[in-house]
Amino acid sequence: MQIQYLFELLGTGFFAISGALVANKKSASDWFGVTFIGFITAIGGGSLRDVLLGCYPIVWVKDVYFVYAILGGTILASVFYTTLHKLRKTMFLFDTLGIALFTIVGTEKALSLGAGPVTAAIMGMFSAVMGGVLRDMLTNEIPIIFHKEIYATACLAGAVLYLLLFYFDVNRNLNFWLSGTVIAAIRIMAVRYNLSLPKFRKDTGEPVT
Amino acid sequence: MQIQYLFELLGTGFFAISGALVANKKSASDWFGVTFIGFITAIGGGSLRDVLLGCYPIVWVKDVYFVYAILGGTILASVFYTTLHKLRKTMFLFDTLGIALFTIVGTEKALSLGAGPVTAAIMGMFSAVMGGVLRDMLTNEIPIIFHKEIYATACLAGAVLYLLLFYFDVNRNLNFWLSGTVIAAIRIMAVRYNLSLPKFRKDTGEPVT
Amino acid sequence: MQIQYLFELLGTGFFAISGALVANKKSASDWFGVTFIGFITAIGGGSLRDVLLGCYPIVWVKDVYFVYAILGGTILASVFYTTLHKLRKTMFLFDTLGIALFTIVGTEKALSLGAGPVTAAIMGMFSAVMGGVLRDMLTNEIPIIFHKEIYATACLAGAVLYLLLFYFDVNRNLNFWLSGTVIAAIRIMAVRYNLSLPKFRKDTGEPVT
Numbered sequence: 001m002q003i004q005y006l007f008e009l010l011g012t013g014f015f016a017i018s019g020a021l022v023a024n025k026k027s028a029s030d031w032f033g034v035t036f037i038g039f040i041t042a043i044g045g046g047s048l049r050d051v052l053l054g055c056y057p058i059v060w061v062k063d064v065y066f067v068y069a070i071l072g073g074t075i076l077a078s079v080f081y082t083t084l085h086k087l088r089k090t091m092f093l094f095d096t097l098g099i100a101l102f103t104i105v106g107t108e109k110a111l112s113l114g115a116g117p118v119t120a121a122i123m124g125m126f127s128a129v130m131g132g133v134l135r136d137m138l139t140n141e142i143p144i145i146f147h148k149e150i151y152a153t154a155c156l157a158g159a160v161l162y163l164l165l166f167y168f169d170v171n172r173n174l175n176f177w178l179s180g181t182v183i184a185a186i187r188i189m190a191v192r193y194n195l196s197l198p199k200f201r202k203d204t205g206e207p208v209t
Numbered sequence: 210m211q212i213q214y215l216f217e218l219l220g221t222g223f224f225a226i227s228g229a230l231v232a233n234k235k236s237a238s239d240w241f242g243v244t245f246i247g248f249i250t251a252i253g254g255g256s257l258r259d260v261l262l263g264c265y266p267i268v269w270v271k272d273v274y275f276v277y278a279i280l281g282g283t284i285l286a287s288v289f290y291t292t293l294h295k296l297r298k299t300m301f302l303f304d305t306l307g308i309a310l311f312t313i314v315g316t317e318k319a320l321s322l323g324a325g326p327v328t329a330a331i332m333g334m335f336s337a338v339m340g341g342v343l344r345d346m347l348t349n350e351i352p353i354i355f356h357k358e359i360y361a362t363a364c365l366a367g368a369v370l371y372l373l374l375f376y377f378d379v380n381r382n383l384n385f386w387l388s389g390t391v392i393a394a395i396r397i398m399a400v401r402y403n404l405s406l407p408k409f410r411k412d413t414g415e416p417v418t
Numbered sequence: 419m420q421i422q423y424l425f426e427l428l429g430t431g432f433f434a435i436s437g438a439l440v441a442n443k444k445s446a447s448d449w450f451g452v453t454f455i456g457f458i459t460a461i462g463g464g465s466l467r468d469v470l471l472g473c474y475p476i477v478w479v480k481d482v483y484f485v486y487a488i489l490g491g492t493i494l495a496s497v498f499y500t501t502l503h504k505l506r507k508t509m510f511l512f513d514t515l516g517i518a519l520f521t522i523v524g525t526e527k528a529l530s531l532g533a534g535p536v537t538a539a540i541m542g543m544f545s546a547v548m549g550g551v552l553r554d555m556l557t558n559e560i561p562i563i564f565h566k567e568i569y570a571t572a573c574l575a576g577a578v579l580y581l582l583l584f585y586f587d588v589n590r591n592l593n594f595w596l597s598g599t600v601i602a603a604i605r606i607m608a609v610r611y612n613l614s615l616p617k618f619r620k621d622t623g624e625p626v627t
Binding site for chain 2: 438441442447448449450451452454455465469472474475476478479482485496499555556557558
Binding site for chain 1: 469470471472532540555558563565614617
């Protein structure tokens, strides 16, 4: 568990970095604004999950190291700003590992609080992607998850796999790594081969009111 | 109560349909994005009400059938997409019945949790309209309730009527139907006769900072 | 404490006035929309703080006078609309006093609920500024706190000072006035001398994906 905790802190710090890099380009310019957006990006998903589940104290109120991880991430983002913008592939990899980790952690937390499997899968996915959705709402963008190559869907698929294996009593650590890997694999495949989900419905050209 | 529960599920499914139809036009195109927006539209108001009241587990965590109703609604929206876009009057009628139902249900829930009448009326209105507000925030629109013909105000009026009759010990079922009908009637009148609330204040032409 | 409670009600009413004045210009025109935006502006920060801390019933559910203060503020905003728009300096002063008060009250509330100092400072700042952030999200604006002269940072600074003095056992009332004054002073200085925080990082001109 110690290693997983370390990963969670690293994941949080990483999401703060990625939030800060996006923030700085689009809508905030000073230290406060950028840190604020990094904070929401990193902690928004987990906070929403905890609030929806009524699990108090929520993650960063309980453990202040998550706040430190975010501050650390923002400072790194500032110091290595130019470098980080060039490291696209590394950033992409970290983001992929981050959503894989957060999905499984969120799913497990919901299960441990007595949620059913459908709710747990949704909560796992929320943990991973809602920080980004809140960031996009704050910065006045259409959330990226509505458009991008398969992203939240990879999280959902991994959460569903985790739950299946969970009910078949697969060893927890094995399940953790298997389901996490599936999320990362789907996401990487989606980007490499430019896969996207089927369109909901072709536009009919009808006006909508 | 059985029938009311069925109505609540139907109402949730219907709001998911209406969310999915709007979503698809404006800001999301694939299955995930549309379902996500349908989900928020359908469940956002009730979730916000439960979170603000501290009523855990919140409605769809407690009862997974609400999630199924939303998935069903989204699938229907996809299959009957063209038809549904043409059924404007039917859609309008369902929406009107939906907000009437959700307002009264939300008001009753707040009351049963010990909220005072003013809070209960606000919570009832929130239950009915905040899903749409969250949908509009997600899709980067100015919320429709700030502009449209009398909508949320009809919910408020119905909630106030419900509370008045409640304090005069009117039979609960009678009250439910009376207040719900008043909401629907106000809404239908407002659209038919193009009624809107008085303007807050004429624009003075002064610049605002 | 009686006087502080009165100040809190006045502060809430004032934020409703300021929310209503902004709302009316930009995105809502009828009474309902303006009152709704005034409501969110006035009560959003405190509600978010209470929900994140799991402190139920939240402030305006517990004490309906906060709702009355908001309604009173909205009515005043309508009646004295033109006058209030001209009273820029007065409005600015009230806003400054409001954020100072709300920051300290929020910090104290978080502390009393067992939050650590870092969380308490964040919650204090959230109490003061998140109502405005929610208002900006609702009205489809980039939140003003990402751009404006030092605003939320003044709140953070005051909260940190409060916590320092708190841990040095400074008398509570003295601490309250000292820390509040520091927030107001920083804010007034920032506007008078047009101070802003350092930029996060110069734009590199690199495209971001």
